[in-house]
Amino acid sequence: MLGQRPNPSEMTAEIWDVIVIGGGITGAGVLLEAARRGQRALLLEQRDFAWGTSSRSSKMVHGGLRYLGQGDIRLTRHSLLERERLLEELPDMVIRQPYIFPIRRGKFPGRWPMKAVLWLYDFLAGIRDHQWLSMDKLMQLVPGLNRDGLVGAMRYTDSLTDDSRLVARVLHEGCGHGGRACNYMEVNKISRNGELLSLTAKDLLSGETLSFRARHVINATGAWADRLSGTEKKVRPQRGSHLFVPAECLPVSDCLTILHPEDGRPVFVFPWEGLTCIGTTDLDHRDDLSFEPVCTRAEVDYLLKLVNSQFPQTSLQDADIISTMAGVRPIIASGKGIDPSKERRDHAVWSHDGVTTVSGGKLTTFRLIALDALLAAGLIDAADHGANQTPKERMFRFVVSPPHRLGHPLAVLPSGIALLEQIQWVLENEMVVHLDDLLLRRTRIGNLLPQGGRAVLEGIKPLCQQQLGWNDAIWDAEVVRYLDIVARYYSVPQAKTSVADAA
Ligand SMILES: Cc1cc2nc3c(=O)[nH]c(=O)nc-3n(C[C@H](O)[C@H](O)[C@H](O)COP(=O)(O)OP(=O)(O)OC[C@H]3O[C@@H](n4cnc5c(N)ncnc54)[C@H](O)[C@@H]3O)c2cc1C
Known part of the structure; x- marks a missing residue:
């Protein structure tokens, strides 16, 4: 289990087989795949786990119809097989969900091209789960939909999850296999020291600068990857x-x-x-x-x-x-300056001076991305990599059982007790450092309740104080910090907020 935050200075004496930088889904996947092969693996995250892109996706564990539309059959098939695997292994967390694609007269794609695409989509996933919806049926399911030119819809299935809970689940699994993880550790420098690599990281809680040693380093910092890759910009x-x-x-x-x-x-x-x-x-x-x-x-x-x-x-x-x-x-980046939505979504792995960088890709395919990174770093061989593209064995073996399905405060608020039980469990087991870790990523209270859930804060104060040792002054400071984050980054902007957009 993830557990409480370790003292990072106690992890500096060890020579790690691999240090993974970045606690999003990619880094978590690398930690898991390395740890379950017996590697001594440590993951360092600069802020909170899933603070980057992996708590802010569309939450779809999916093949991605758009990739199929772009002719990327390989990416689509891999994504679909991973979707099916996650649906089977994490049924409480990855939920199969019907999708509806309305079809309008004279608009691309029409009914038959869409049907052909969905036939292929289901075929690649090894299922058969799409159908045509007549106007009557469509209007029953989506009553308010604009009828202009509408002739019906194609219905198929993909799945939804809670992305940051998925990251936490993968981290629990990686730690169950002996991996270690620490949040609020910002890696600033990587240098070669003979056979080993030296990492300099700042503990954002104590302010201390610490050095770590590893045989391999995997830079899984997503959109930040260029900062530590040592190569020209790629992202x-x-x-x-x-x-x-x-x-x-x-x-x-x-x-x-x-x-x-x-x-x-x-x-x-x-x-x-x-x-x-x-x-x-x-x-x-x-x-x-x-x-x-x-x-x-x-x-x-x-x-x-x-x-x-x-x-x-x-x-x-x-x-x-x-x-x-x-x-x-x-x-x-393709480097062609094309429209952002036309850039390909697959990942890339590249190495320079002992540092393997992995960036791009999808939430859905994190396991395959992790295997590619481990192969490039020389931590697994081609046979292991090949055999695990479609493995027979389960990825998730440990039992991680929060008292209720997490992330759903609306469903549990009427009783209140269930919400408090969830929070207690998270505080005990999931390395919460700040209030925003608890309310924006371990649970989704910050997104699901008005004003970031301001109304429930007093109710959870005793638990935070008891479990995290926060006195009133710390609690007040955490509330100010949290409400400021909600106001700045999760609210409705009144005026132009991005210099880039205003230009
Ligand atoms: C709007 C949107 C919708 C999406 N929808 C989907 C979807 O529905 N389905 C899907 O499969 N994919 C989707 N994706 C893609 C998916 O979310 C990303 O590919 C994935 O989350 C990337 O994970 P990552 O771990 O590589 O990066 P991140 O989650 O960003 O993790 C990188 C981590 O590295 C940390 N870091 C950076 N620098 C340092 C440093 N110096 N030291 C230590 N740590 C550092 C960051 O803080 C961050 O937490 C979507 C993406 C977006 C933006």
Whole structure:
């Protein structure tokens, strides 16, 4: 289990087989795959686990119809097989979900091309789970949908998860195999020291600078990868944003794929943890990566426009939005300067002077990405890599059982007790350092309740104080810090918020 935060200075004496930098899904996957092969593996994360992109995705464990549309059969097949594996191994966390793709007269794609694509999609996944929805059936399922030119819809299945809970689950598993992980450790320098690599990292809690030694280093820092790779820049950071609104404002029971009236981009409208989520956008992200990304005014307007054009009776507005969420995709740049949404989504692995860097890819394929990184670093051989592309054995073996399904405060709030039990479990088991770790990533209270869940803070104060040893002064400081983060990065912006966007 992840457990409590270790004292990082106690981990400096050891010579690690591998140090993994970055506690998103990629780094967590590398830690797990290394640790379960008996490697002495340590993961260092600069902020909190999943603080980067891996808590800000569209939460889909999916093959990705768009990749198939782009002719990328290999990526689609790998993603679909991983989806099926995760559905089977983590049934409480990865949930199969119907998706609806409305078809409009004279608009691409029509019914039959879409049917052919879905036949192939299901074939690659080894399932058969798509059907045509007549207008009557479609209107029963999505009553408010704009009928203009609508002839029906294709319905198929993919799946949804809670991305940052998935990261925590993978970290629990990696630690169960003997891996170690520590958050709030910022790696600043990697240098060669004979056969070994030396890492200099700052403990952001104590302010101390510490040195670690390892035989191998895997830089899994996603959008930040260029900072430590030692090579020329390869990553093109691209921002994608989401809006969360109450389900009563926009009730959907299935994931809808809707084409934006301005540019024809597919955007999802989907049910998530009792709310409706709308996203995403796809823009070059030129803001400083040291700060959390922000959903800009222009992106809010773009997403509201989509909803209001597709659901004419809805007239969704700012006041309906509970929270926003922006993430930065680590896209491996083609260098062709093409439209951000046309860049490929697959990952890349490259090595320089003993440091193996892995960036790009998807949440869904984290296991395969981890294997590629371990192969490039020389930590596994080609036979092991090949055999594990479609392994027979389970990936998740340890029992990790929070008292209730985590991340769903709306469902548990009426009793209140269940929410407190969840929080108690998280505080005991998941290395919470700051209040935002607890409320934005281990649970999703910050996104799911108005004003970041301000109303429930007093209720959870005694647990935090008891478990984390926070006196009143620390609690007050944590609340100020948390509400400031919510206001800056998860709220509805009033004016233009990004220099890049304003330009
Ligand atoms: C809007 C959006 C929607 C998406 N939707 C989906 C989806 O539905 N399905 C899907 O499969 N994929 C999706 N993706 C892609 C997926 O989220 C990412 O590919 C994945 O989360 C990347 O994980 P990562 O671990 O590589 O990067 P990250 O999650 O960003 O992790 C990198 C970590 O490295 C840390 N770090 C950086 N520098 C340092 C340092 N110097 N020292 C220590 N730590 C450091 C960061 O703090 C960060 O936590 C989406 C992405 C976006 C942006």
